[in-house]
Amino acid sequence: MGGSTSSPAPRTATAAALAILSQLCGAALLYAILKAEGTWHVAGLLALLGLGFYLLERFPWIGDFVTASLARVPLVTMATAAVIVLGFPFLVGTNTYVLHLLIVAQLYAVLALALNFQLGSANIPNFATGASYGIGAYVSALLALNLGMSFWLTLPIAALAATLFGFIIGIPSMRTRDTYLALVTIAFGVVVQQLLNNLDWTGGPNGLVGIPAPSLFGHSFASPLQVFGWTLPSQANFYYLAAALVVVAIVTAQRLHGSRIGLAWNALRADEIAAKAQGINVAWYKVLAFAVDAFLAAFAGTIYAFYVSYISPDNFTFLVSVTIMTMVIVGGMDNIFGVIVGAFLLTILPEKLRAFSDYRLLFFGVVVIGFLMIRPQGLFPQRLRHYGGHR
Amino acid sequence: MSVLLDIENVTMRFGGLVALDDVTFSIEKGSVLAVIGPNGAGKSTLFNVVTGVYKPTAGRVTFDGADITGKPTYEVVQRGIARTFQASRLFSDLSVLDNVIIGMHTRTKTGVLKALFRPGASRREMAACVEKAETLLRLGSGDLYEQRYRPAGTLAQADRRRLEIARALASQPKLLLLDEPSVGMDDTETDALVADIARLRSEHPELSVILIEHDMRVVEAFPERVMCVDYGSLIAEGGFAAVRADPRVQEAYLGKAAAHA
Numbered sequence: 001m002g003g004s005t006s007s008p009a010p011r012t013a014t015a016a017a018l019a020i021l022s023q024l025c026g027a028a029l030l031y032a033i034l035k036a037e038g039t040w041h042v043a044g045l046l047a048l049l050g051l052g053f054y055l056l057e058r059f060p061w062i063g064d065f066v067t068a069s070l071a072r073v074p075l076v077t078m079a080t081a082a083v084i085v086l087g088f089p090f091l092v093g094t095n096t097y098v099l100h101l102l103i104v105a106q107l108y109a110v111l112a113l114a115l116n117f118q119l120g121s122a123n124i125p126n127f128a129t130g131a132s133y134g135i136g137a138y139v140s141a142l143l144a145l146n147l148g149m150s151f152w153l154t155l156p157i158a159a160l161a162a163t164l165f166g167f168i169i170g171i172p173s174m175r176t177r178d179t180y181l182a183l184v185t186i187a188f189g190v191v192v193q194q195l196l197n198n199l200d201w202t203g204g205p206n207g208l209v210g211i212p213a214p215s216l217f218g219h220s221f222a223s224p225l226q227v228f229g230w231t232l233p234s235q236a237n238f239y240y241l242a243a244a245l246v247v248v249a250i251v252t253a254q255r256l257h258g259s260r261i262g263l264a265w266n267a268l269r270a271d272e273i274a275a276k277a278q279g280i281n282v283a284w285y286k287v288l289a290f291a292v293d294a295f296l297a298a299f300a301g302t303i304y305a306f307y308v309s310y311i312s313p314d315n316f317t318f319l320v321s322v323t324i325m326t327m328v329i330v331g332g333m334d335n336i337f338g339v340i341v342g343a344f345l346l347t348i349l350p351e352k353l354r355a356f357s358d359y360r361l362l363f364f365g366v367v368v369i370g371f372l373m374i375r376p377q378g379l380f381p382q383r384l385r386h387y388g389g390h391r
Numbered sequence: 392m393s394v395l396l397d398i399e400n401v402t403m404r405f406g407g408l409v410a411l412d413d414v415t416f417s418i419e420k421g422s423v424l425a426v427i428g429p430n431g432a433g434k435s436t437l438f439n440v441v442t443g444v445y446k447p448t449a450g451r452v453t454f455d456g457a458d459i460t461g462k463p464t465y466e467v468v469q470r471g472i473a474r475t476f477q478a479s480r481l482f483s484d485l486s487v488l489d490n491v492i493i494g495m496h497t498r499t500k501t502g503v504l505k506a507l508f509r510p511g512a513s514r515r516e517m518a519a520c521v522e523k524a525e526t527l528l529r530l531g532s533g534d535l536y537e538q539r540y541r542p543a544g545t546l547a548q549a550d551r552r553r554l555e556i557a558r559a560l561a562s563q564p565k566l567l568l569l570d571e572p573s574v575g576m577d578d579t580e581t582d583a584l585v586a587d588i589a590r591l592r593s594e595h596p597e598l599s600v601i602l603i604e605h606d607m608r609v610v611e612a613f614p615e616r617v618m619c620v621d622y623g624s625l626i627a628e629g630g631f632a633a634v635r636a637d638p639r640v641q642e643a644y645l646g647k648a649a650a651h652a
Contacts, residue, residue, distance in 0.1 A: 252507060259506035259513045260492075260499050260520075267482050267493045274480035277442065279468030279497035279562060288503060384486045384540060387521045 015069035019077045022066050027084045031091060033348055034098045042352045053379060067383075085243050089236045099235040101348055103307060106242035107300045109343035112327040113249040113336065114296035117256065118289045119325060120334035120382070121265035125182040126290065127321045128169055129297050131192035134316030135162045136298025137305035138196060141208045144306075151214030151306050159298040165192075166294030170287035189321050196313040207312025214241075214306050221306070238307045245303060246340070249296055253336050256292070258385070265289060266334070319361065326364045330371055331378050338380030395420045395599050396441070396472075396566055401450030403436055403623075410436040411447070412623040418566070423592065423600045423613040425631075428620035429643055434603045435477055437620070438568050442474055443467045455565060469497045473564035475555040477571050477603075483544025487535055487554055490543045491524035492517070494561030527557045530590075532583035548575035556587070566599045567591075573606045585612040607635075619643065 010018065029049070036042045056063045070077045092098045111129055118124040139161045140154035149157075169188045173181050196202045203209075213222035221237035256262050267275040268282050276282055305311050323346065331342020346367075350360055371378065396418045403411040410433045418424050426434050439445045441452060446461030453459065459467055473494075482490050499516055506513045528536040533553050538546065543554060552572050559567055569588075573581045589612070592598060604610050610617060614631030621643040627634045634640055 255506050255510050255513065256503065258517065259501050260496060260516070261501065261503060261506055263485075263489060263493050264496060266485055266489070267496075270482035270484055271480050273444070274476065274482065275493075276444070276464040277468065277474055277476070277480070278493050278558070279465045280493075281463070281465045292503065382484070384542065385489055386540065387488070388518070 010065060010069045010072055012073060015072035016076045018066060018069040019073050020080045022070070023077070023080045023084060027088070030344065031088075033352065034092070034101060036352055039353070042349075046349075086240075089232050089239055090230060094233055096233045096235050099233060099239055101351055103235065103238050103242050105344045105347040106239070106246050107304055108324065108327060108347050109340045110242075110245050110249045110300040111297055111324045112331065112339045112343040113246075113253050114293045114300070115324050116253065116328050116334065116336070116339045117265070117292045119328050120332075120339065121257070121262060121269065122286060122289045123269040123333075124173075124286055124289055125178075125325075126185045126293060127182060127318065127325065128185040128189040128192070129293060129324050130316050130318065130320035131189040132162045132165060132294035132297035133301040133304070133320065134192060134196060134311075134313070135165050135294075136301025137311050137316070138202055138208070138301075139298070140302040141211045141305045141311055142201070144211055145208060151302070152216075155299065155302050158302045159295050162294040162298030162301070163291045166291040167287060170290030173290070174283040174286055186318065189318055193313050193317055196316070203312075205313060207310060207314075208305075209310050211305050211309045211311070213309065238303065241303055242307075245299055248299070250336060250340075252292075252296065257334075257336070261285070261288070263385075322361075322364060326368050329368055329378060332380035332382065333378055334382040335378065335380045338378055341379060393420055394418070395455060396601075397451075397453040398437075398441070399451045399453070401437075401440060401447045401452065403433075403440055403445060404448045409623050411440065414450070414620075414623070414625055416618060416625065416628070418599050418601060420565075420599055421592075421596050423588075423602060423615065425602045425604055425610045425613050425617045426620060427604060427610060427617060427634075427640075432620045432643075433623040434620055435570055436623075438474055438570055438601075438603070441467075441568065442472055465497070468562055471563070471565035472568065473559035473562045473566075474568035475552075475559050475570055475572060477574065479551040479555050481543040481546075481551060481554060481558075484542055486540050487528065487543050487546065488521065488524050488539040490554055490558050491527055491561050492520045494558035495520050495523065497562050524557075524561065527560055531557055531587050532580075549577075549580040552576060552584070553587075560591070565597065566601070569600065569602045571603050571605060573604065573609050578608070581606060581608055585609055588613070 029045075033042070033045050036045055088102070089099060092102075111133055114132075115126060115129045118126045136158040140151070140158040143149040143154045143157060144151065169185065173184050176184055197205050213220055215221060219225075221241070222234055224234050225232040225236045264275070264280045264285050267278060267280055268285060272282055304315070327342040327346045328339055329342075330346060331340065332338025346364075350357070350363065353363075356363065394417045398414055398416050401411055401414045402409065414437065416424075426437065428434055436445065440447050443459065443462050443464040443466070451458060451460050454467070454470055454472060457470065459470065482493060485493070499520060501513045501516055525536060525539065528539055531553050533550055535550060535553055535557065538550065543551070546554060552575065556569065556572060559569075573584055576584060585608070588600065588602075592600070602609070602613065611631060617629065617631045617634040618625060619627040619634055619637070619640045621639075626639045626643060627637040
């Protein structure tokens, strides 16, 4: 794309075929990884994945051509994606463990997209996304348990509460930069977790138990889902709910990225002094990034709380924030698709490599250092914006 | 003509160092002021004080009738002052086009809620920005328009300077501060730069320009008013010929002995 003229423009028919085929391949690979059992099986799939990324790196026109094809036929692309996302639970069938993994992966994708506004777009190292996630979960759970509020009502309230929290950490954070900013956010994350652990009304270390399952039009999310005679396990309800949230997160990310707000974030990432000289209120835009991050993270937190129906401070530790950050770095800063891939890989792979579960923190550390050294731009690097008919 | 920018007794101290010492001058609408002086004389500090990067230790800066002393940079830009930097400060990982569009930040309005819930309006705003930016890129010398989808970091030096100017113009300023725009340009490119500035002035008769320059080719092209700064003080002001002939200016540039030789 852009300055390179090497990639020919795909024709509509080719583009449509490629859009369907590439997404089906992606879904098949995801399915294979989810179903993989045993270290060798997983290692083989990882090698396949590595080969794929190597080919993309070696022959960049492949990636450009596929991306151009997907953009050429947006309706076909979206329809295929919708069919895959809606159909996946039918493929998985009664395997609730796989469904559970998919739900968690989708929630992490939302969290990673939320952090991407800061880390990816504006280069603000925020280690408090896990805290925003926790605040969303606790606020909605407390409202449901104490006031009997419905899930659908707690969702926006929890998001607003977390946004307020985002502003609260955003404002003092603006007095610091880089490493110190990271330290301030780490402190906030730890403080929130300690508060959840020590306050009485949050249930202390025992957390909150018995969060009621949401229901929609009389259908309880705790009961199996029946579609066209098919019966899907109750997890499918939450799978679709999480998928809807991922769609919301993607749309939010795309709209902000494509507006002057995304550009302002990118500007202050590249050069803060120059950004100020363009009339950008740098401090305000940084606080805004905190607020948007907290808002989306709280949605994920609410769904998580109602899905597992039991939350404790252990679910929202510093490690969660580090995990989210790893996903953004591995997937590709400021690349929406990349961030989602990062979230799925880093949710599913540690589960598949259970044998090494004691070394999970070490694993994330090695992955981050490795990526920062070898491929700092992540699996899918950021792309230049393109306007109008230009490609 | 009315005064656009008025600097009154501005002093800027950094600890014991006096970067600007009781500087007073003003510039009228539609005029060009060239600022010369040796390295470290305080020329760039002057720009930083005007644009609110530094708050002056003493003195007052008035722009277009309003006191802007120590006001935050984004507010100063909003009021109509745009600048370029001595060492180009482009957003190097963004495209040339995006750099110019970011320059329009103060002339666009979309906030988070509008971007999320009225995407059509947001998209139209961006489309209008793209059109304006493409026009700006076509106008100047060089072929920035053809390179508009390249990352700004990959541009050649002369193009970087041109892009800085295009980005500054994108905010529709009343006052344009150019900090050594000809750095890294050869003679042909410098001549094109002079032509660009001259064209800009004829198209926008209200636009005022303050130009920091070392290249006398450029200063000579705008000879009406030249100001020489040395050790933070104004040492000479007037037409180009008069300032060049001023013994204190020669001393500042060449040293005492050489000036009297």
